[in-house]
Amino acid sequence: MPELPEVEVTRLGITPHIADQTIDDIIIRNPNMRWPIPSEVLLAKGLVIQGVERRAKYLLIATELGSIILHLGMSGSLSVVPTDSEIKKHDHFELVLANGISLRLNDPRRFGAVLWQAVGQQAIDLLSHLGPEPLTEAFNDTRLYDMSRKKKTAVKTFIMDNKVVVGVGNIYANEALFMAGIHPKRAADNISLARYQKLTQCIKTVLAKAIEQGGTTLKDFTKADGKPGYFAQSLNVYGRAGLPCVSCQRELVEIRLGQRATVFCKHCQT
DNA sequence: ATTGACTCCTGATGGC
């Protein structure tokens, strides 16, 4: 389940291998991703990869005519391999590069996506409605506080809303709320500005730390199997239901919130 | 307008 840190580490990992390379061929082995892979992506054939950008959890592989947009969904991963290496099950999409290597998208569940964004065209809907990046100044405590007014929804659901801030998935929503000492079910409009200031910092810290850890873990992306470990060693609450709170030793509890596993400490989070 | 439920899919897991 790639979250924003994994996507960013993926971006950092693949960029040196594919930037400035010419795309010799584009192979669609299975077009049935979340949406059918549009044939427009083939426009990138013969063009040079100018760079790899990230917006939310989308990766944008830029060429002079447009960008190939990749989303890894829940089970997707990218690998950089020699073009003649064995095709694995669920290798759905591939960029064949002039230097004899390929970028392959593997995604068992096919919740991921491959899309095309033409240069000069209005941004596709998926990207145009997104909130700010969490690690930029555009995401700040006053914005978070202002948007939360009159919102009855649980704060955890609130911070996972892409219009509020992008890239806060289930794992890091749990972690950030624990770090901020806020109960995940508390109504978004029942939290003070001071607490949102704390929460904003915690979201930034949790994500930045995970990217940092991932960056050091993942030394050679060509050998990575696409699963950079999810930095699970640093998680305080997610996946730890029933285990003692790292702060007060009381047992962590798990509930469902918006169909998602929500783990927290009843004592430390109010 | 908001909010919550549903949906896509396969692999991992557990019960019998």
Add this chain to the structure above:
DNA sequence: TGCCATCAGGAGTCAA
């Protein structure tokens, strides 16, 4: 051992 049933979950879409 095998065969189910259940669950995980990003995020768009739909319905209340």
